[in-house]
Amino acid sequence: MVQAYILIQTEVGKASTVAESVSKIAGVIQAEDVTGPYDVIVRAQADTVDALGRMVVARIQQVDGITRTLTCPVVHL
Amino acid sequence: MVQAYILIQTEVGKASTVAESVSKIAGVIQAEDVTGPYDVIVRAQADTVDALGRMVVARIQQVDGITRTLTCPVVHL
Amino acid sequence: MVQAYILIQTEVGKASTVAESVSKIAGVIQAEDVTGPYDVIVRAQADTVDALGRMVVARIQQVDGITRTLTCPVVHL
Amino acid sequence: MVQAYILIQTEVGKASTVAESVSKIAGVIQAEDVTGPYDVIVRAQADTVDALGRMVVARIQQVDGITRTLTCPVVHL
Amino acid sequence: MVQAYILIQTEVGKASTVAESVSKIAGVIQAEDVTGPYDVIVRAQADTVDALGRMVVARIQQVDGITRTLTCPVVHL
Amino acid sequence: MVQAYILIQTEVGKASTVAESVSKIAGVIQAEDVTGPYDVIVRAQADTVDALGRMVVARIQQVDGITRTLTCPVVHL
Amino acid sequence: MVQAYILIQTEVGKASTVAESVSKIAGVIQAEDVTGPYDVIVRAQADTVDALGRMVVARIQQVDGITRTLTCPVVHL
Amino acid sequence: MVQAYILIQTEVGKASTVAESVSKIAGVIQAEDVTGPYDVIVRAQADTVDALGRMVVARIQQVDGITRTLTCPVVHL
Numbered sequence: 143m144v145q146a147y148i149l150i151q152t153e154v155g156k157a158s159t160v161a162e163s164v165s166k167i168a169g170v171i172q173a174e175d176v177t178g179p180y181d182v183i184v185r186a187q188a189d190t191v192d193a194l195g196r197m198v199v200a201r202i203q204q205v206d207g208i209t210r211t212l213t214c215p216v217v218h219l
Numbered sequence: 220m221v222q223a224y225i226l227i228q229t230e231v232g233k234a235s236t237v238a239e240s241v242s243k244i245a246g247v248i249q250a251e252d253v254t255g256p257y258d259v260i261v262r263a264q265a266d267t268v269d270a271l272g273r274m275v276v277a278r279i280q281q282v283d284g285i286t287r288t289l290t291c292p293v294v295h296l
Numbered sequence: 297m298v299q300a301y302i303l304i305q306t307e308v309g310k311a312s313t314v315a316e317s318v319s320k321i322a323g324v325i326q327a328e329d330v331t332g333p334y335d336v337i338v339r340a341q342a343d344t345v346d347a348l349g350r351m352v353v354a355r356i357q358q359v360d361g362i363t364r365t366l367t368c369p370v371v372h373l
Numbered sequence: 374m375v376q377a378y379i380l381i382q383t384e385v386g387k388a389s390t391v392a393e394s395v396s397k398i399a400g401v402i403q404a405e406d407v408t409g410p411y412d413v414i415v416r417a418q419a420d421t422v423d424a425l426g427r428m429v430v431a432r433i434q435q436v437d438g439i440t441r442t443l444t445c446p447v448v449h450l
Numbered sequence: 451m452v453q454a455y456i457l458i459q460t461e462v463g464k465a466s467t468v469a470e471s472v473s474k475i476a477g478v479i480q481a482e483d484v485t486g487p488y489d490v491i492v493r494a495q496a497d498t499v500d501a502l503g504r505m506v507v508a509r510i511q512q513v514d515g516i517t518r519t520l521t522c523p524v525v526h527l
Numbered sequence: 528m529v530q531a532y533i534l535i536q537t538e539v540g541k542a543s544t545v546a547e548s549v550s551k552i553a554g555v556i557q558a559e560d561v562t563g564p565y566d567v568i569v570r571a572q573a574d575t576v577d578a579l580g581r582m583v584v585a586r587i588q589q590v591d592g593i594t595r596t597l598t599c600p601v602v603h604l
Numbered sequence: 605m606v607q608a609y610i611l612i613q614t615e616v617g618k619a620s621t622v623a624e625s626v627s628k629i630a631g632v633i634q635a636e637d638v639t640g641p642y643d644v645i646v647r648a649q650a651d652t653v654d655a656l657g658r659m660v661v662a663r664i665q666q667v668d669g670i671t672r673t674l675t676c677p678v679v680h681l
Numbered sequence: 682m683v684q685a686y687i688l689i690q691t692e693v694g695k696a697s698t699v700a701e702s703v704s705k706i707a708g709v710i711q712a713e714d715v716t717g718p719y720d721v722i723v724r725a726q727a728d729t730v731d732a733l734g735r736m737v738v739a740r741i742q743q744v745d746g747i748t749r750t751l752t753c754p755v756v757h758l
Binding site: 146147149157158161174175176177178179180183212213214215216217218219 | 300301303311312315328329330331332333334337366367368369370371372373
């Protein structure tokens with residue numbers, strides 16, 4: 143199981159609808175609006191790094207209003 | 220009361236109209252054009268962090284020509 | 297109550313000890329190692345933005361090995 | 374007369390002492406601690422761009438704890 | 451002969467089609483999807499720096515879905 | 528007299544036409560295509576910082592294909 | 605098996621010795637000097653994301669002269 | 682012949698001495714202090730990309746007070 147934070151930038155004025163839409167995607171644990179260089183921070187999980195990448199590209203990035211996502215996989219050092 | 224600087228990037232050629240429009244929004248104290256990585260720097264205030272976030276998303280980001288905003292809340296350490 | 301994500305960059309080789317030390321600070325809910333432009337992502341909470349700012353400067357930034365922190369307050373839009 | 378915002382990054386744990394020291398420099402109008410990618414935001418003025426550049430290098434950057442400054446001159450478009 | 455890594459950012463949802471299209475361009479050795487601040491990393495080669503620049507602008511940047519490219523020429527120190 | 532470097536990012540595939548168009552603007556001394564995070568670097572001059580800001584917004588940013596400009600005034604320390 | 609590009613920034617003047625040292629680490633396939641925002645680009649592989657994270661922190665970041673690493677795992681979409 | 686702009690960040694307070702020292706290096710055409718995210722912008726030339734890379738690492742980066750250099754080769758598209 144791979145977990146990750148996904149830092150999202152949205153089009154102006156779209157942050158709250160993006161957070162709400164992303165929070166309903168399977169594998170997404172939490173999606174919250176934040177201030178700063180990112181607009182929404184998501185916590186998600188998938189079986190593998192490839193599955194995580196596919197979830198980001200095929201599901202999360204399809205949400206209207208997202209301009210950039212930055213995936214940060216959690217590592218257990 | 221929460222105060223903040225809001226660093227704004229605009230579409231090319233829109234900096235001065237953005238500054239003028241943003242300066243009329245309730246809660247905005249000052250909005251000025253600058254050179255460098257940002258195009259307009261705004262000083263604003265609201266009752267809470269949530270109210271500040273809502274002002275940025277619901278009022279400032281609705282101004283035509285804004286591409287990114289970066290909210291930097293003032294903290295009293 | 298204000299909640300925030302704190303994105304941390306560490307000195308090379310210090311990520312895991314930073315995450316472990318930060319996770320013991322009062323107000324820190326979770327601290328995890330990640331890959332990408334940040335090394336540790338922290339979830340924290342405090343009574344106000346000022347208290348959050350003081351926690352970051354007075355407690356988290358005192359942890360040996362941290363070079364930059366980026367505080368992203370959660371907002372409820 | 375040239376006015377500018379100066380966005381400052383500090384060493385971890387030094388934000389409040391930097392803001393206090395910078396606020397005493399001639400030509401500095403205001404210096405405040407903020408959260409986000411910058412730690413202190415300064416408002417300053419000088420007679421010319423060259424004088425502003427010299428103030429930043431010769432006075433502000435001499436303050437202990439500053440790691441980077443980013444000068445954004447105000448422009449009247 | 452000049453070799454280079456080309457770090458590509460794509461529109462959301464376009465990473466895999468970009469990588470596939472870029473991999474067919476003459477001079478491109480490899481094109482792979484990655485997570486993080488970049489979406490696709492390409493390895494390419496050309497006869498000169500100018501030829502490399504032309505390949506990036508005239509061929510790679512013509513691929514639908516690319517928003518930014520960052521060319522990093524390999525140097526032998 | 529104020530001189531400045533203006534670091535320009537363009538839409539993909541537009542770098543050379545941008546450089547050519549910008550080089551014809553009054554006050555522009557030189558405009559060249561480069562590789563790296565910027566696509567065109569311009570050397571320009573104007574009577575004052577305000578005049579420089581106006582040249583960037585009213586003339587340079589009107590050139591089709593420019594997405595961001597970063598003005599770096601030359602200072603004599 | 606997880607593969608990744610690791611984008612490395614080094615202290616000034618250390619790029620070539622860093623590339624040489626990193627290229628000898630088990631799991632590193634290639635390490636080359638580049639120009640641009642990064643100084644060395646590495647191709648590496650490990651059994652899992654966690655093993656990759658440990659290799660970066662425990663082996664690569666121990667190389668003298670490295671100031672930042674940015675790990676970009678390859679994903680198969 | 683390869684020409685390049687080299688964008689330099691310096692330690693705080695070192696910009697003018699860095700510009701002066703760099704301007705004396707063989708192959709450097711001009712070195713000027715600027716405000717903004719970079720502190721000194723250099724124009725240089727060398728016979729090849731490799732020679733340019735060696736000049737940056739072996740000569741320019743040896744100048745005391747430089748923390749980062751970003752080389753942007755000029756390309757003729």
